[in-house]
Amino acid sequence: MSAPFEVRSADVLIIGAGPAGLSAATQLRKLGVANVMVVEREPMGGGIPRHCGHPPFGMREFGWVMTGPAYARRLVDRAVKSGVELQLGCTVVSIDHADDLVVTCASNRGLLTVVAKRVVIATGVRERPRSARLVSGERPIGVINTGALQEYAYLQKLIPFRRPLIVGTELVSLSSLLTCRNIGAKPVAMIESRNQPTVRPISMWLPRLLGVPVRYGTHLVDIKGRSRVEAVTLLCPDGTHEDIACDGVLFTGSFKPEASLARSVGLDIDAGTGGPVIDQFARTSEPRIFAAGNILHPVETAGWSWREGRRVGGFVADDLNGRLPAANSAIRLKPGPGIRYVVPQRIVPGGEGLSHLQLRAADSVSGSLVASANGQIICKQPLTSSPERRILAPISAFENANSDITIGVEGMQTTDIRSRSTCE
Numbered sequence: 001m002s003a004p005f006e007v008r009s010a011d012v013l014i015i016g017a018g019p020a021g022l023s024a025a026t027q028l029r030k031l032g033v034a035n036v037m038v039v040e041r042e043p044m045g046g047g048i049p050r051h052c053g054h055p056p057f058g059m060r061e062f063g064w065v066m067t068g069p070a071y072a073r074r075l076v077d078r079a080v081k082s083g084v085e086l087q088l089g090c091t092v093v094s095i096d097h098a099d100d101l102v103v104t105c106a107s108n109r110g111l112l113t114v115v116a117k118r119v120v121i122a123t124g125v126r127e128r129p130r131s132a133r134l135v136s137g138e139r140p141i142g143v144i145n146t147g148a149l150q151e152y153a154y155l156q157k158l159i160p161f162r163r164p165l166i167v168g169t170e171l172v173s174l175s176s177l178l179t180c181r182n183i184g185a186k187p188v189a190m191i192e193s194r195n196q197p198t199v200r201p202i203s204m205w206l207p208r209l210l211g212v213p214v215r216y217g218t219h220l221v222d223i224k225g226r227s228r229v230e231a232v233t234l235l236c237p238d239g240t241h242e243d244i245a246c247d248g249v250l251f252t253g254s255f256k257p258e259a260s261l262a263r264s265v266g267l268d269i270d271a272g273t274g275g276p277v278i279d280q281f282a283r284t285s286e287p288r289i290f291a292a293g294n295i296l297h298p299v300e301t302a303g304w305s306w307r308e309g310r311r312v313g314g315f316v317a318d319d320l321n322g323r324l325p326a327a328n329s330a331i332r333l334k335p336g337p338g339i340r341y342v343v344p345q346r347i348v349p350g351g352e353g354l355s356h357l358q359l360r361a362a363d364s365v366s367g368s369l370v371a372s373a374n375g376q377i378i379c380k381q382p383l384t385s386s387p388e389r390r391i392l393a394p395i396s397a398f399e400n401a402n403s404d405i406t407i408g409v410e411g412m413q414t415t416d417i418r419s420r421s422t423c424e
Contacts, residue, residue, distance in 0.1 A: 004110030010037040010085075012316055013103055013116035015092050015261065018047020019302045020293025020309035021122035022075045022084075027313030029082040033320065036084050037114060039105055041091040045079075046072020047124060049302050051150035054178045060303050069154065071302070087112065095119065095265045097286050118288055118316050121262055121276070122309065125294040127172075128254035137223035140230070142248035146176045149250060159183045161248025165232050166190040166212070167220055169197035170253035170388060172299075174206050180250075181210060188246045191218040191234065196364065198253070198388045223249055255298035265289070272341030273297055279330055279346040280353030280395055281319070282312040287327035290316055297343050297358055300390070311354065325350030331401055333357065336408020338365050340387070347398060357398075359391040359407060367411040369393070373403045383409060 011033050014021045017040035028036045044050060049057055052068030059065055062074055080086060089107050096102040101119050105112040127145040142161050144152075152158040162185050166176060169192040180187055190207050195217045197204050207214050217237035224231040224243075231245045257275035268277040268285035275295045276284045284291055292312040293305040300308075318324050330346040340362045344354060359369075361383075369383040369391065379397045398405055 005113070006110065007113045007115070008037070009035065010114050010116045011035040011320065012037070012118045012120065013101075013114050014038045014120040014122060015103075016040060016047070016122035016124060016293070016295075017042075017045035017076070017079075017086060017088070018122060018124050018293060019049065019075060019306040020124075020312070021047075021120065022079045023306045023309030024120050024122065024292055024313035024316070025084040026079045026082045027310045028317055029079075029084055031314065031317040033317055037087060037116075038079065038084055039087045039090045039092060039103075039112075039114075041089070043089045044072075045076040045086055045088060047302070048147070049075075051147060051154055052175060052179075053150070053154040053182060054175070057302055061306055068302075075306075092261055095261070095289070097265065097288065101288055117320060118290065120290045120292055120312060120316060121284075121295060122291070122293045123258040123261060123295050125255040125298045126258050127251065128256055130249075130251055133251065133254070135220055135223060137233075138225055140223070140225035140228045142225070142229035143223060143251075144248070145251045146172050146179075146253070149176060150179055153179050153183045159185065161185060161229070161246075161250075163188050163246050164248035164250045165220070165244065165246045166250045166252060168192065168252035168254065169194075169199055169204070169214070170299075171199055171203070171301075172255075173252040174199065174203060176250055176252050177206055177210055177212065185248075187212045187250075188244055190214045191220060192216050193219050195237075198386070200386075200389075220249070253299075255294070257295045257298055259295055262291070262295070270341060270343075270345055272335055273343060277345045278343070279327060279348050280344050281315040281324055281348075281351065282344070282354070283315075283319075283324075283327050290319075297341070297360070315353070323351075331398070332404040333398075334404060334406045335359070336370075336406040338362055338367070338409030339407055342407055347395060347401075349399075354395060356392040356394055357407075359393065361385045361387055361389070361391065361409070363387060365409050367409045369407065370410045371398065371405055371407045373401050373405045378405065380410075 049068035050072035056065045057071035090105045094104045101116045103114045219235040221235045222233035262276045276291045282290045292309045330348045333342045340360045343358045364386040366384045371379040
């Protein structure tokens, strides 16, 4: 017997029910767009925050500090009350854009085909797994990433280990410390391959407060154990190897955009972010398809993604009403020395769009952030930053450019100093 097959239409179809997708959907309904549908492959909406059973979430969005699950429920409730239709447990398998935008979805309820006027891809990010980190050794139970830990702890009420080794020092690594504390686990150590933390040094008070030793310049080279993790081998800064007993390995961070759908559609993909190329209105190389949230820039906070989704919802509404400038004839923005990526990657003349470029440094650097076109300097600003800090540069600074722009760090030196950086 064949699966049920349904054909629907929508003004806007949003793929992903995380903070960016739900915010865009709610804003579209607020602006009078009648038929807004959100599809989400998970059985619940809310995105990554629903796995995070600790604060702080929601201060800017709702005016008080919330845990991740409470924040996720509030986002879903607000979207549903505004008239957004949620299709949960529904996976998008293809987008045909040869003529109309035709999105094919699959679920245990059958196949759903949606003919949409516009599509927003807000599929977020994923952590780099062990296989992509090229860590050798056995394949025992107890080797997971932060997302799996939080799902075990907060959704399934399971304890995957008691004495894990934590790999990484990003914000999500600190989040994993809180999750470990909540389930009664005591990490044996936190290691970082760099000689300094990825987060601001002041944030590293948390592992110290929890009594977790932090080891810099240290690499995980082997995982030992047959049925489950028994020990790991570390490569220390002095070149020696050391075995440490533990019952789990927690890989944290090193995020990559969940861009497999964008790639399958044939959208232009940025080498720096791994996500789709966009202009200042969040339009991809197929201008009827927009993108929002962490698929554009791995990785930002839930609050940042929520605010960005709201802006993108406004752009989509403007586009439906014919108020956006043409998507052709764009100036390209390219990262230069010391800069890992620039978002958006294209600027079209006319209209306001996003107010700032968002950049990330390739390492902890100090020097001058320089934007140039045809050998002429457009913008130059002192810069001290690190890989996980956002660098903001006003798009208005490039309004009069008539050729492609390269943005890099001049006089670059590596540094231990971190700050939020803005080119004005």
